[in-house]
Amino acid sequence: MTAPSRHDIDDLAARIKAGERVALARGISLIESGDPEGLALSEAIFADGGRAHLIGVTGPPGAGKSTLTDALVRAYRARDLTVAVLAVDPVSPRTGGATLGDRTRMMAASADPKVFIRSSAARGQHGGLGLTTMQTARLMDVAGYDRVIIETVGTGQDGVTIATVAATILLVQTGQNGDDVQALKAGILEVADLYVVNKADLPGTDAMVADLREAAAAANQPDGWARPVIATTATDGSGIETLLDAIEAHRAYLASSPEGEQRAAGRLWAEVQALVHNEVRVAVDRYMTAPATMHAAVPALIAGRSNPIQMACSLLAARGWTPTRPQ
Ligand SMILES: Nc1nc2c(ncn2[C@@H]2O[C@H](COP(=O)(O)OP(=O)(O)OP(=O)(O)O)[C@@H](O)[C@H]2O)c(=O)[nH]1
Ligand SMILES: [Mg+2]
Known part of the structure; x- marks a missing residue:
């Protein structure tokens, strides 16, 4: 091609x-x-971007993120809004079955021309989600979808980086996985805008809702937005309307508060950073794998006239970079 x-x-x-x-x-x-x-x-x-509302759905494996996303898609369609879904597979190896299952399940919804679904691998990116996710979401936005839902596994760093992509972030938990709230990283609790306790048809839900309410109250709250805790059963749709209303309320909140603008600026800046990192990485790789660079450096290392630390510093200095190591 x-x-x-x-x-x-x-x-x-x-x-x-x-x-x-x-x-x-x-x-x-x-x-x-x-x-x-x-x-x-x-x-x-x-x-042409900036019209769609970007919704991040994050949480541990198997919490029901895909099922919930599917239910949200249906609920949005019932309100005559168009939806694109981006399911980002984690970098870590997983059973192929789960992803395939996601795709198969979502086939039903994707027969609707006003729904667009795409799975993507987060491969080769630093911090889990990255540039590809940001730019794919923007393409979906420009293509005219009213809501773009980004599904990603993670309670740790990956979950936190969803904030560089989405405007409204749902943290999905269940009452079953014994994943108690204390074990959750403070970062993800603060980055999420709505806490969802899915699989509410199963035991443990009330306790998890109570724990998350407590965590929501303790976490740093922005003015004007109290994080709601919503119980859902994604498989039969209970709680989905309440959840959708809460997402839309958060959207309205962002539109009317300085926080919305600050966060949009933060996402743009994260994209600039990712772009610069990429370019620098490419340039460094090109320089370091160039035969001329190696041929000049290796003999001095072998002969003991230099050492790796010294060599790295002088290569950096030769390119105008100040090494962090004191000279
Ligand atoms: N009982 C019950 N099961 C559910 C509910 N929601 C999802 N499940 C089931 O939980 C399993 C995992 O659901 P998924 O939607 O694939 O979960 P996920 O979070 O997307 O999983 P990964 O993408 O693999 O991390 C499936 O067998 C679902 O049918 C629910 O509300 N109640
Ligand atoms: Mg999934």
Whole structure:
């Protein structure tokens, strides 16, 4: 396949903006490929973004995130809103069955032309979610979906980085996994805007709801938003309307408070950081794997005229970087 030209990129951007699903799928693949054309596409559509509401769904494996997402999709469709879903698979190896199951389950919803579903691997990115997720979500936004739901596993760092992508974050727990609230990282408790206790049809729900209420009260609360704790049974839809109302209430809150703007700015800045990190990483890799660099350095190391620390410092200094190690 030949690399797309500037004209191709503009044409693809126009088709994505016009809501062509095939074009959106192609655009996402281009972004996932990590090729510079993906960045050109992101740039071409940037000005048209910012209309969709981005919702992050995070929580431990098997908590029911996919089932809940599926239920939210149906509930949004019932309110005549269009929805795109981005299921980000974790980097860690998992049974292929779970992902496949997600896809199969979501096939029903994806027969609806106003629903778009995509699974994506978070491979090769620092901090779990990254640039690809941010830029894919923006493509979905530009394609005209009213709500974009990003599902990601994680209670730790991955869960926290969802904040660099989504505006409203749901933390999904259950009363069964013995995952008591104390064990949850403070970061994820503070980053989440709504706490969901799923599998409310099973025992342990009330205790988990009570624990999360306590945690919600103890966590740093932004002015004007008290984190709700909502019990759901994703498999039969109970609690889903309440949850959807809460998501929409949070959306309204963000739209009317300075926090909404601050957080949007934070997400943009996170994207800039990720872009700069990527570029620097590529440049460093290119420099360090260049034969000339190695040929100059290795003999001195072998002969004992230098050591790895000294060598790293002098290579950095040669490129204008000040090493953190005191000289
Ligand atoms: N009893 C009960 N089971 C549920 C509920 N929600 C989901 N499940 C079941 O829990 C299992 C896991 O659900 P998923 O939606 O795949 O969970 P997930 O959090 O997306 O899982 P991963 O993506 O693998 O981390 C499935 O067998 C679901 O049918 C619920 O409310 N009650
Ligand atoms: Mg899932």
